[in-house]
Amino acid sequence: MSVAGGDAATRPGVAGLGVWLGGVGLRLSVLIGMAVTWQLVTTLVDDPVNWPTFVDVIGRFWDSWASDPDAWLRSLAPSLGRLLAGWFGAVIVGVALGSLIGLSAVARHSVGPIIQFLRAIPPPALLPLFIVLLGIGDAMKVAMILFGAIWPVLLNTVDGVSSVEPLHRETGRVYRIGVRDELTRIVLPSAAPKIFAGLRMSLSIAVIMMVISEMVATVNGVGFELVQAQRSFRNLDVWATIVLLGIIGYVLNAMLAAVEGYVLGWHRGAMRTRS
């Protein structure tokens, strides 16, 4: 479901740099347009406590986050650390389990309903359980992020692995390439586009889970700052922290898209020659 993923503007094509610059220009003008609209609407509404202007929010964002290295160390670093630990955990476990399940129809049918059920549980519902099992430290938060983020990776890996062209696997077997090579050279590469689609979904869920886990039982992190700001009615700080979370999500997403473009470069090329 990569609706916004295949944007033509960032793909190096014939007109390469010019198209890319045009894309950046368009992005910038859209961003500026949104900022101006925000500024105009909030100025007209004239309710600075509830609906602060764009300039006010960005000012506060600059003061309390962007220009304050202390806030980076105190809040941002622990948050990002837990986020990445949980997400990488979800990726490793999800791809490994997904490959195992995807390779066997019996396994797929046996655990299918369990996966559907577990995936439908709202992750915060498991918070009390995780607290009892793991305490309220970092382990609990990483586990929450992992539990929330694993499903898209797992399901997409199962889907990608189970729909590998059987002829490709059989050809590999005829050449006696061994199980490990079959997995790393045939199965996983051909499942990679689907796996990456799952990675992208799971990354945005991981950001959500990071915030949730920090909202409930914690002493630091961006989610904690957000709840503190709300409890002490610092509305402007709430807005500034939301901006920060948006930027975190955007940057992480862009980084993953870059990795995806690099890893799946062969796939796009192959698809283009085919069509």
Next chain:
Amino acid sequence: MTGTARPQRHRPAASALRGLIGAAVLLAAVEGLTRAELVNPATLPPASAILTTTGRILLDPEFLTSVGGTLLAWAIGMLIAAAMAVPLGVLLGSSRRSYLAATMAIEFLRPIPSVALIPLVILLRGRGLDFKVILIVYASVWPILFNTIYGMRDVDPQARETARAYGLNRIAILWRISLRAASPFIYTGVRISAGIALILAISAELIAGGGPGIGTWMIANSQAGVPREFLYAGIVVSGLLGVAINRLMVAGEHRLFAWHHRVRGSGS
């Protein structure tokens, strides 16, 4: 979301049986772990106890009111989200320039995690029903919007040209050709949103309350003195509710859009 709507080419009865066996093995494992006291039964009660409690609360009017509260917020949120996202998606999907500008604006808005809005909505609107609804709308607008835009851009230009040649005006083409061709995509968006919206409704209730709901019921029943079984039964019900909603939506998809290649499964 892949993997949920895949047509089952092999015998469905056999795979359903395997699913049942898998679930039974898991339940037996939980039961065994707690009976053998490898896990503290106060932390994780035996599966049989959880299941009996689940059966009991499903007959409890107070719990059913909570389920009703969650489903009400879910339904209102979904309706508003669809009423906003479908027209917007139709508009944005119809022209290339608005599509480009819109996808970029969305690119900046979408990374904002839905739960990050919880504190803001509490400050602005308090913790009533509209608190839940606003969050549900925010989270479920995106999949519907994306799929509508995608569906509108997938409409066969030849069909549109043909309709124009037959003298249909723009509204008629939109209604009879484009919307109809895009409807399976729109439905897929609604189906994805339905699951997200339910998870978000219960999550919001768990984190911040917001009127009667499964989440608020679980908070009330996770306090000291209440047996752990109740919390787990609440988890089981919310999981089953999510599975049931997804099943219903998939069944509806097969019924309504059997004509479409994506549902028939021949195209990818």
